[in-house]
């Protein structure tokens with residue numbers, strides 16, 4: 097359990113910053129330690145806060161008497177059915193997104209109300225029906241909303257100091273890609289980058305805010321995601337760095353200009369490899385995402401990059417690969433970093 101050890105005088109300012117940026121672990125209490133305060137944090141803390149020691153909290157204290165979903169649902173559900181209640185959910189800004197066992201669907205409104213009780217700062221709860229199609233559109237049903245709320249599906253989500261405006265019924269925001277988004281934010285200093293599947297700016301905004309990138313061309317096909325991409329560029333004050341492009345990256349990716357290309361899409365990413373590789377200058381870096389069956393991992397992704405590079409008369413140096421998240425039983429979302437020479 098991590099905490100930042102901060103002098104008492106600076107603690108309140110820092111507590112606000114950490115909370116606003118989404119790094120604070122709000123389940124734990126702040127604790128006094130000599131002249132310092134321990135501010136509980138979720139784990140990764142970016143460089144601007146690293147001036148304070150990131151310690152392991154010896155005796156974390158939790159806020160007590162907070163009801164669990166099980167506690168709140170005991171009136172409506174009993175016995176084994178309590179085990180069917182969701183054990184986790186996603187919070188984007190002030191919107192909760194949860195899945196639900198089909199047997200509990202008739203009780204969805206009660207589950208929604210219970211989640212709003214647990215999260216007093218949240219305004220609505222949506223049931224997740226998965227992400228579909230080429231444009232990665234989510235299927236979501238509202239199950240609870242606070243009185244007087246006008247736009248229950250619109251929110252601003254903060255992650256690693258980046259702000260993402262979105263409508264949870266129109267665009268996705270993957271919980272499992274969090275570390276990969278943070279990693280991209282540490283790359284690209286003084287570089288020209290192309291983000292071929294930019295969405296609302298998942299990678300682009302992290303790179304522009306934290307990476308010190310010179311220029312990013314962010315290409316997005318879905319007009320709704322593109323609209324939020326444009327808004328998020330303004331919200332994060334990176335208009336001078338990011339050029340948004342509405343369209344198909346197969347038609348809009350420039351050739352031989354990039355130091356780095358991000359292909360953050362899964363399913364048919366390999367079909368776009370010709371454009372991703374052609375976009376790179378000699379020695380440029382490709383971040384190629386793919387969903388790969390466990391038995392073919394990571395070879396299939398690497399072979400696809402090598403085959404296309406060879407076809408273009410270029411060489412490949414595989415620098416790194418890792419799993420981003422489990423995609424389906426026996427299938428992993430992986431990313432391969434390949435230098436194209």
Ligand SMILES: C[S@@+](CC[C@H](N)C(=O)[O-])C[C@H]1O[C@@H](n2cnc3c(N)ncnc32)[C@H](O)[C@@H]1O
Pocket residue numbers: 230231232268269270273277292293294295296298299315316317318321343344345346360361362
């Ligand atoms: C949702 S993002 C991937 C998620 C992201 N990696 C993350 O961290 O959450 C993929 C985006 O690619 C867009 N897309 C799909 N095909 C495209 C194409 N041919 N050209 C440009 N964008 C495309 C989709 O509309 C979608 O917004």
